[in-house]
Amino acid sequence: MPRRFINICAIFLLIPTLIAFRLWNIQIKNGDKYRNESKHIRAHVLNASRGSILTQDGLTLAVDRGVWDLFVVFKDFDKDPNVSLNNLNLLLSSISDTRYKKDLLFKIEHSRKKMKKTKDKELSLSNKKKLSRYLTRLIENQPHLLFKNVPAEIWIPLKTRPQDFPGFGIEMRTRRVYPQGQFAAHLIGRLGMFSHEDRKNHPYYLDLILRERLSHFSIATDEHYQSTVFYPEDTIGRNGLEGYYQSKLRGINGCLVDTQEVVNGKRKKRVIEGLSVPPSKGWDFYITVNSTLQRHCEKVLEDYSAERGGSVVIMNARTGDVKAMASYPSFTAGHITNEQIHDRIHMPLRNKCLETQTWPASVFKIVTSIAILEEGIANTRTQVPCNTAGYTAKGSRTVHCWHVNYGYSGHGPQNVSQAIANSCNMYYYHKGSQLSWHKLNHWARLFGFGQKTGIDLPHELRGQLPPQHGPGSGITNFCIGQGNLQVTTLQVATFMATVANRGKVIVPHLVEGIHSKSSKTISVSDTTWRAIEDGLKMTVDHGTAKQFPELKRHQVLGKTGTAETGKTKEGKKKPAHLWFAGYWKEKGEVYSFAICLLNAYKHVKKNGEEATSAGAIAEILKKYYKKPDTGTDNPTPKEE
Amino acid sequence: MNIKLAKYSMWITALLINVIGMSTIYSVTRYSSDGIRNSFNNQMKFLIISIVFTLLVCRLPSRFWKILTPWAYMGTLILLTAVLVIGKEINGAQSWIQLPGLSIQPSEFLKFSLVIALAKVLSAKYQQNRLQDFLLVFFVSALPLLLILMQPDLGTAMTLIPMVIGVTYLSGYDLPHIGMLIALGSLGFILLIVSAIHEWEWIPIHTYQLGRIIRLFHQDELAPLLSLGHIPPQIIMWSTIALSVLSLIMASSWRKLIWVFLIVGHAYPLYQWSSQTEEHRIAVNEHFLKPFRAKRMIEEPQLIAAKYALANGNLTGQGWRQGEQTQYQRLPYAYSDLIFAAFTEEWGFVGALFLLGLYTLLVLSLIVMASKVEDKFCALSLSGIALMLMGQIFIHVGYTTGIIPMTGITMPFMSAGGTALFTTWVGIALAHSCASHGNEYQR
Secondary structure (H helix, E strand, C coil): CCHHHHHHHHHHHHHHHHHHHHHHHHHHHCHHHHHHHHHCCEEEEECCCCCCEEECCCCEEEEEEEEEEEEEEHHHHCCCHHHHHHHHHHHHHCCCCCHHHHHHHHHHHHHHHHHHHHHHHHHHHCCCCCCCHHHHHHHHCCEEEEECCCCHHHHHHHHHCHHHCCCEEEEEEEEEECCCCCCCHHHHCCEEECCCCHHHHCCEHHHHHHCCCCCHHHHHHCHHHHHHCECCCCEEECCHHHHHCHHHHCCECEEEEEEEEEECCEEEEEECCCCCECCECCCCEEECCCHHHHHHHHHHHHHHCCCCCEEEEEEECCCCEEEEEEEECCCECCECCHHHHHCCCCCCCCCCCCCCCECCHHHHHHHHHHHHHHCCCCCCCCCEEECCCCEECCCCCEECCHHHHCCCCCCEEECHHHHHHHCCHHHHHHHHCCCCHHHHHHHHHHCCCCCCCCCCCCCCCCCECCCCCCCCCCHHHHHCCCCCCEECHHHHHHHHHHHHCCCECCCCECECCCCCCCCCECCCCHHHHHHHHHHHHHHHHHCCCCCCHHHHHCCCEEEEEEECCCECCCCCECCCEEEEEEEEEECCEEEEEEEEECCCCCCECCCCCECCHHHHHHHHHHHHCCCCCCCCCCCCCCCC | CCHHHHHHHHHHHHHHHHHHHHHHHHHHHCCCCHHHHHHHHHHHHHHHHHHHHHHHHCCCCHHHHHHHHHHHHHHHHHHHHHHHHHCEEECCEEEEEEECCEEECHHHHHHHHHHHHHHHHHCCCCCCCCHHHHHHHHHHHHHHHHHHHCCCCHHHHHHHHHHHHHHHHHCCCCHHHHHHHHHHHHHHHHHHHHHHHHCCCCCCCCHHHHHHHHHHCCCCCCCCCCCCCCCCHHHHHHHHHHHHHHHHHCCHHHHHHHHHHHHHHHHHHHHHHHCCCHHHHHHHHHHHHHHHHCHHHCCCHHHHHHHHHHHHHCCCCCCCCCCHHHHCCCCCCCCCCCHHHHHHHHHHHHHHHHHHHHHHHHHHHHHHHHHHCCCHHHHHHHHHHHHHHHHHHHHHHHHHHCCCCCCCCCCCCCCCCHHHHHHHHHHHHHHHHHHHHCCCCCC
16 A cells, blocks of 8 residues: 555544543543532523613613512521520611511521421321431521511621621512502503413423423523523513513523532532523613603693593604603502402503504594595585585485584584584585595505504504494594594504604604614695694684693694594493594604593593693693793793 | 455445434434424435435446536535525524525535545646646635635534645645645634634634633643643744745745744744743733633533533443433533534443444545555545545544534534535445446546
């Protein structure tokens, strides 16, 4: 064989020898050491803290706080009880809350009795006269909880100099805290325990162990699992932002991998750094809600709402940031009672802005106006007389404008802007009935009705557009926003933003940046927009919302609405819902809003006045733009 | 040993190793999730396809392989560029193309294409030991290697480099040219390390790969046999750069000086370094290694798991389907990257020696066939395959036992990987046909 081949063969024989030597080293010479380590290798899961939810102006809405519990371990305590008791008593004397000092001895004795009971039970189960040393050690090493949530004066000394308190131990728990109480409770949502149904959608630790037959070690050290798996007793976000951003808020659990090794005859624990990973905290979310505006909205809603409550949404029309979203009645975040869950009248746990849908009534007339103008059924100057004669559709009974129904003589000849300003039904009866169901459906869908807006909150309702045939489907009802048509407050506010943007559709969101941006623009001619804007302006100037100077001051453009809600079982008419939706400009920003007070028609407030939706908005604006007396941090009011 | 005996031993060892591999994969994937258990079924499928294909193709004359060479080489180059563009990224390396139903790994195809491409180039008639012939060899092998490094897939590149060097050595080049090839290779390697240290962006090696090299030196008292103790790579790096540049400049006329420089250049700084005080050595070491002192970076998790698995094997192993680490899922990638550790846990030191013996027999039979065949192309392709296999084995077992920094290489015939299995069997077909027809008179 040629020389070079022989050289190569030599190398090929050398390599396995090298490897064999190395293997012998690992497996046989030092094998015992590694085997020992590998048998006692254990992975402990380090829980990650949940991310916080904050507002962009600095309020903390939801945060994980550490809470400390005091334990006693009898094995160490009984070695020298007097020393640690004396020290602890000394510590507790300096605290104002005497409860700790009073109950300390009692609780220790109580726990000791429990331990004795466990020992007796174990003894009765086994045949021996004495418990094995292992079992005794196990029972004596059990920590017993003495006090939950101890104050800093107790846990700081116990943590910094544990040698002064032998037998007492201190452990930290994390607890989700909602410092703002009722503020924005619907937006925050709630945490619930991981339940049986959730197992279908999320990986669960016990399922992985039993069905996939993974080991605890492989789950604990795998990054993918530690960011998605749920352990027993874990919490999962249900409603609101806690629920929508659950996967990002939860963080990634870490693991501490340790093993035992025998060093100089003694067994020592050693942490394996390479396999241990620290937990990473969940993402923090900053929401776009303006806290002063939100507070004012909640207060005004509470004032103006009737028994069934109400909802208001204010958002930045250009970007889609939600500036305020309030729903009344509200609840205290973190404390939900059984009563609140089963209260079907007030429904305090529902975010009425998006989880409740109702008739839009006259607010929908804007869509009808745009449809009428764009489909060429009328132009901006066409007038329709509104008088006592009423409107009779083919084969139907005569209907009248609400003006006539309330005893007035009718609005007279109205063009589209005046019809919006006066909310005249007659215009829409005449012109709207010439629209086909297809066309009005098309325009309604274009403006986002009948679909979700895409906000980052769960359980959003889609609303409903009336079907072509069937009960409640008449075009007359459709035009004026009654019938089978259902919308949410959020849809109306988003629609108003689209109108403010002259057709550019935005996606409302609470958290900036994560959401997808919409680039759709609805093409509607400028004359139509001008006519609509004129109508909205005239509403506030001399139309249905003329009695509020605050609205005129901030040049609010809006549309009122009164939704008929049908009759009760006894035949009495239920109070109508009150709507007001529109937008206003302030320093280059455009804010759109929508408010809906459920069943609040002719509701009398506490101060004796009648509640109106436009009045509520006026009140909110007044509070928000009020010049402060002391000159502290309020947003600059509009110039006169 | 004559060719007939060598051929038989090649087939038998290949089949035996395959069976051993399947049984190990079965034992490892028994209790894991469906996705991993699929790999066993996948492997079965590919095994049947590969063996059928090999049996069909192995009777073809070697002329067929010679004609196939440029097509295979071109095709692999195209696939390698395609995978950079439309490839799927798994574990940080963009090495797979996803087709409906299966995923292929073009770097595996390269293992076969590069062998026959190099064999063809080196056996061409115009080869005369000139610089331009040498440069042709260099570029033919460097181009796909560069594409692989862009993925980045260091491990596959590491297995191909010894093959390139070995095949050029066996084809009769002058030793200084071989030395230049090695020096250029090490220059490239040093360039990679430097780019990782300074985090240059246009060379896609990650810092974690550099960390693996560093961590190799940090294993506890059992220093790896090739470890260099407390010598920081910087010194080696600069010395090798200097030497490589020097050897490039001094071309054909002073060939012998290159060897002197290489040897002296490595030995001198080593001697200098070892004569420094302990404190100074530790201080320099600390400065260089500070970024890698992060807690996570000190121990290599897969190395630890592999070490435990090997130790569990002891002398005779724990028995089939009864290995602790494998059954309790504590060994990551036990079906592909650390399959040797899984096998050793179940069959012990004795089993490992037996497996290594099988592999050595396979490789030696290929070399024997290569030495007895007259046609240069056949000889070179046979030895190329042998070198390829040995390179893979050495690196795989090397990183499992902690001699070499950690990468992810498939063990030939054993690891779960459809493309790899298929390519290795096609290599066997090539070997068989070269051995059978290599002695005929070729035009």
